[in-house]
Amino acid sequence: MNKKPYVLRLIIALVVVAIFSFSIYPLTQRDFYDTFQNLLKDPNSAEAAELIAEAKLMQAADATIYPSNALLEAANAKGIQLKNLVKGKDLQNNRDVISLIRKESSSSIRLGLDLNGGVEFMLELVPNQEFLSKFEGADSEQLQKRMQSEFNKFRDQAIETLRKRLEGQNIYEAEITPAGDSFIALRVPIVAKDEMLKLMDIIKMSARLRFHLVHPQNDELRSAYRSDPEHFQVPPEYILMESIEADKDGNPYKEVYFLKRRWEMDGRNIVEASASKDMYGQLSISLGFDSTGTKRFSEVTSENIGRQLAIVLDDKLYCAPMIRVAITDGQARITGDFSQEEAKNIADALVSGSMPFQINVDAVFITDPTLGKDNVANGIWAGILALVCTMLFVGVYYLRAGLVAVFALAVNMILVLGMMAAFSATLTLPGIAGIILTMGMAVDANVLIFERIREELNAGKNLGTAIDLGYQKAFSAVLDANLTTLFTALILMWVGTGPVKGFAITLTIGIVTSMFTALFLTRLVFDIIGRYFSFKTMKMCAFLSHPNFNFIGKRKIAFCISGVLIAGTLILAVVKNTSMFGVDFTGGTLITFNYQERVPQDDIVKALKSIGYDARVAYKESASVADNRSLEIMIRENEKIQQDLATSSPKEKIAECLNRTFPAAQFDGGQESSVGGLIGEEFSKSALIAIAMSFLVIIIYISFRYEFGYAIAGIVALIHDVIVATGIFLLVGREITLPVIAALLTIIGYSLNDTIVIFDRIREDRKLVTGKSFAEIVNQSINETLSRTILTSLTTLLVLIVLFFFGGIAINDFVLVMLLGVIIGTYSSIFISSSLVIGWHRPGRAEKSAEVKTGAREIAG
Known part of the structure; x- marks a missing residue:
C-alpha cells in the first residue's frame, strides 16, 4: 500500500472538487433585475429602484425590449453612471455594467440549440464592392459577373467568417446555412434572450478597417465649421467625420475631423488583434500586421510624421492619433469610447476577417430546442437511468472496489459539468457524445486497474502490494489510451470548426477529469481505506477466470468477414450516392x-x-x-x-x-x-484536415511508444470500424447527419482506447513470456485482457441500450451508430488490429526459434 502522506493529496482533491462544484451554480438563468439588485453597493438604493421601475415601464410599452436594453436606456436618459451603483472591477461605462449583469444572471452551462433552443437571425447579404475590388484586373462589370458566378464561394467565406466571430465568444455550436438566393439563416444557442442584442452587433459588423490621413489644417477647418456649419464647404477629396472623445474628467463630447477620402491602407493584413488597457486604465485594441501590412504601415507613418492618422472601422471614426515617429514593427492601437465587451468583439471581428458582404438583419426568431422538449426530458432521464445502471453494474461486479469506482464516476460527472461551466463550453448532442465516451473511458480505466489488482491477488500477493502493482502496471495502458484520444481531441479543437470543435472541447475536458479520478482520486481512496481499515483481500466477481480462446487462429475468417463488410459498404455508398446524406449536408x-x-x-x-418524408422539425x-x-x-x-x-x-x-x-x-x-446544408466547403475541409492530422499524430505517438507496425494496425482498425459501422447504419435505411458524424468521431476514440490496452499487454508479455511465438504471445495477451474488454464494452452498451430504447426518436440515429461502433470496435480490437500487428511484426532470434519449435509440435501432433 502507498505509505506516502495522503493529507496533501486529500486537500488537492477537495479543492479541485469544490472549485468545479461551485462553478456549476447556478444551473438556471436568474432574473436580470434581481441580479442587478444583488450587485448594488447599497441594496436600498432609491436611484436603482427608480431605474428598474423606468425600465419595466419601457418593457410594458414595447414587448420587444429586453431588460438589459431597457435598463441601459433608462440609465443613459437620466445620465446615471451605473458603475457608481454596483460592485465590480474595471467598469468603464454603463455598457460594461450591463455586460456584467448579463453574465451574472446567466446559467452556468450554455445548452445548445438541440437541447435548449436559441435565436435565429435571417441575414440578407448585400455584395460589398469595396471588398471585391481588392482582386486585381477587375472592373465594375467584371466584378458583378464574378459575384454572380462565384456567389456561393463568397457566401461560404462569409459563413466561415461569422463562425469564427462566434467562436471568439466561445460559441462553437452555431448552425449557419444558406437560405434562398441571398440570405443566410444563423441559429445560435444563447444563455439569456437579451444576449442576442450583443450577438446582433457582432453579426452586423463588417470589420472594414481603414486608415485615413487627417487634413493638415484640421484645427482651422474645425473652427470654421463650428462657426457656420450650414454654409461650410468640406474641402475636395476630404470627408467630415465625428468621433466620441472624453475630457480630462471623463465626460464624453463630439470632436470633428476632416479625413482624406481615399484611405492609405485597410485591415486585410491584420493577423492579430486583442483588447487591452494602457497604464492609465484606458481601453484600446492592439493590432498586429503581417509582413505586407507591416511594410505598408511603415511607409505611411514614415512619410507623414507630424500628421494625424484616423482609424475608421465600419464607417465609425474611433480615434486620430498623431504620427510622431515611423512605426516599423507592424503594431497599431485603436482607442475610443467602447466597453470591454465591445473592444473584445471588435478584436475578434478584425481577426476573423472582413466580410465580402454588407449584412442586413431581416428577421429575428426565438427557436425551440431542435430535439423537442419531450426529447430533452427523455434524454435526461434516459441518461440518468443509464448512469445509475452502470454504477450498479460496476458496484455489484467489483463489490468493495466497485463502490470506489462508483464514487469516482459521480465525482467525474461533477468535474465534467463544472469544467464546462468554468470554460463556457456549450452542451449539445455532440457534447453528450464526448461525455459518454469519457464516462466509458473512466469506467475502462477503473476496470483495467481492478483486473490488474485481481491478477496480483491471484498470484498470491497481499492486498497492499496487489493495489500498488495494479496501479503501477495499469498506468502505462491508461496513460497511452487517454493520451492518444486526447491528441485527437486537441487537433479537432485546433483545426475543426462548429460542432466538431464543440465535441472536441467536451471530450478534452472529459479525458482530463477521467484521468484525475481514475489515477489520482481512486488511489487516494484506497490509501485512506488501507490506513483505517484492516481488509486482507478484495473480492470481485469473475465470469472468465482463465480464458484460452484461439482468436488468432480465426483471423483469416475475420479478415474475410471484414473484407465483405467493407466492400459492401463501398458498393452501398456508390449506389446511394448523395442520397445517403441528410439535410445537414445536402440542404433541402x-x-x-x-x-x-x-x-x-x-x-x-x-x-x-x-x-x-424524413424531416427535421422545430x-x-x-x-x-x-x-x-x-x-x-x-x-x-x-x-x-x-x-x-x-x-x-x-x-x-x-x-x-x-x-x-x-x-x-x-x-x-x-x-x-x-x-443549403450546414456543412459548407470550408467546414468540410477543416474537419478532414483535423482527422488526417489526428491520425498522423496517433501514428507518431504509437510508433514512439510501441512500434510502427502497431501504429499502422491501430489506424487501419479505426478506419475499418468507421467504414463498417457506417455501412451497417446505411443498410438499415438511415442517413448521415451531423449527430452521426459526432458518433463516428466517438467511435474513433473508443476503438483506439480498446486497442491500446491490448497493445500494452502484448508489449509487456513479449518481455516476460519465453518459448512462445509472437502469434502465441498476441493470442495470450488478448485472452489476458478479454475480461476487461468485455466488461468495458458491456458497461458502455448498457448506457447505449437504455438511450436507444428510452432516449427518444431524435437521438436514435446517434445512439444506433454508437451501438454499432462499440460492438465493431470490440471485434476489431480482438481480431483485426492484433492480427495486423502479427503481419507487420519482424521476429527476433528467440521468437524465430519459438516459431520453429511451435511448427515442429504441430507436425508431430
Whole structure:
C-alpha cells in the first residue's frame, strides 16, 4: 500500500472538487433585475429602484425590449453612471455594467440549440464592392459577373467568417446555412434572450478597417465649421467625420475631423488583434500586421510624421492619433469610447476577417430546442437511468472496489459539468457524445486497474502490494489510451470548426477529469481505506477466470468477414450516392406553417415519415412581433419528393397530412424555400484536415511508444470500424447527419482506447513470456485482457441500450451508430488490429526459434 502522506493529496482533491462544484451554480438563468439588485453597493438604493421601475415601464410599452436594453436606456436618459451603483472591477461605462449583469444572471452551462433552443437571425447579404475590388484586373462589370458566378464561394467565406466571430465568444455550436438566393439563416444557442442584442452587433459588423490621413489644417477647418456649419464647404477629396472623445474628467463630447477620402491602407493584413488597457486604465485594441501590412504601415507613418492618422472601422471614426515617429514593427492601437465587451468583439471581428458582404438583419426568431422538449426530458432521464445502471453494474461486479469506482464516476460527472461551466463550453448532442465516451473511458480505466489488482491477488500477493502493482502496471495502458484520444481531441479543437470543435472541447475536458479520478482520486481512496481499515483481500466477481480462446487462429475468417463488410459498404455508398446524406449536408426545402395548437415534434416526425418524408422539425416565434409563431419543417430532396412534384408541392402534401392527423393544430399559411446544408466547403475541409492530422499524430505517438507496425494496425482498425459501422447504419435505411458524424468521431476514440490496452499487454508479455511465438504471445495477451474488454464494452452498451430504447426518436440515429461502433470496435480490437500487428511484426532470434519449435509440435501432433 502507498505509505506516502495522503493529507496533501486529500486537500488537492477537495479543492479541485469544490472549485468545479461551485462553478456549476447556478444551473438556471436568474432574473436580470434581481441580479442587478444583488450587485448594488447599497441594496436600498432609491436611484436603482427608480431605474428598474423606468425600465419595466419601457418593457410594458414595447414587448420587444429586453431588460438589459431597457435598463441601459433608462440609465443613459437620466445620465446615471451605473458603475457608481454596483460592485465590480474595471467598469468603464454603463455598457460594461450591463455586460456584467448579463453574465451574472446567466446559467452556468450554455445548452445548445438541440437541447435548449436559441435565436435565429435571417441575414440578407448585400455584395460589398469595396471588398471585391481588392482582386486585381477587375472592373465594375467584371466584378458583378464574378459575384454572380462565384456567389456561393463568397457566401461560404462569409459563413466561415461569422463562425469564427462566434467562436471568439466561445460559441462553437452555431448552425449557419444558406437560405434562398441571398440570405443566410444563423441559429445560435444563447444563455439569456437579451444576449442576442450583443450577438446582433457582432453579426452586423463588417470589420472594414481603414486608415485615413487627417487634413493638415484640421484645427482651422474645425473652427470654421463650428462657426457656420450650414454654409461650410468640406474641402475636395476630404470627408467630415465625428468621433466620441472624453475630457480630462471623463465626460464624453463630439470632436470633428476632416479625413482624406481615399484611405492609405485597410485591415486585410491584420493577423492579430486583442483588447487591452494602457497604464492609465484606458481601453484600446492592439493590432498586429503581417509582413505586407507591416511594410505598408511603415511607409505611411514614415512619410507623414507630424500628421494625424484616423482609424475608421465600419464607417465609425474611433480615434486620430498623431504620427510622431515611423512605426516599423507592424503594431497599431485603436482607442475610443467602447466597453470591454465591445473592444473584445471588435478584436475578434478584425481577426476573423472582413466580410465580402454588407449584412442586413431581416428577421429575428426565438427557436425551440431542435430535439423537442419531450426529447430533452427523455434524454435526461434516459441518461440518468443509464448512469445509475452502470454504477450498479460496476458496484455489484467489483463489490468493495466497485463502490470506489462508483464514487469516482459521480465525482467525474461533477468535474465534467463544472469544467464546462468554468470554460463556457456549450452542451449539445455532440457534447453528450464526448461525455459518454469519457464516462466509458473512466469506467475502462477503473476496470483495467481492478483486473490488474485481481491478477496480483491471484498470484498470491497481499492486498497492499496487489493495489500498488495494479496501479503501477495499469498506468502505462491508461496513460497511452487517454493520451492518444486526447491528441485527437486537441487537433479537432485546433483545426475543426462548429460542432466538431464543440465535441472536441467536451471530450478534452472529459479525458482530463477521467484521468484525475481514475489515477489520482481512486488511489487516494484506497490509501485512506488501507490506513483505517484492516481488509486482507478484495473480492470481485469473475465470469472468465482463465480464458484460452484461439482468436488468432480465426483471423483469416475475420479478415474475410471484414473484407465483405467493407466492400459492401463501398458498393452501398456508390449506389446511394448523395442520397445517403441528410439535410445537414445536402440542404433541402424549408417549409413553415402557422398553427393554433402545438403538437409534439416527435409526433410530427412520425406522421411525415408515414408518407415518405424524413424531416427535421422545430418551433420558433418572432422576437419582435407578438404572437407570431410558426412550425418549421426541413425536408431533403429525394425520389419521393420528385414524384410528388408531378401532382402537388411538398408543402401541400405535408399540410394535408398534418391537418388530417392533427386537426386541432390548424396548420396553414407559411412559405416554402430552398436552403443549403450546414456543412459548407470550408467546414468540410477543416474537419478532414483535423482527422488526417489526428491520425498522423496517433501514428507518431504509437510508433514512439510501441512500434510502427502497431501504429499502422491501430489506424487501419479505426478506419475499418468507421467504414463498417457506417455501412451497417446505411443498410438499415438511415442517413448521415451531423449527430452521426459526432458518433463516428466517438467511435474513433473508443476503438483506439480498446486497442491500446491490448497493445500494452502484448508489449509487456513479449518481455516476460519465453518459448512462445509472437502469434502465441498476441493470442495470450488478448485472452489476458478479454475480461476487461468485455466488461468495458458491456458497461458502455448498457448506457447505449437504455438511450436507444428510452432516449427518444431524435437521438436514435446517434445512439444506433454508437451501438454499432462499440460492438465493431470490440471485434476489431480482438481480431483485426492484433492480427495486423502479427503481419507487420519482424521476429527476433528467440521468437524465430519459438516459431520453429511451435511448427515442429504441430507436425508431430
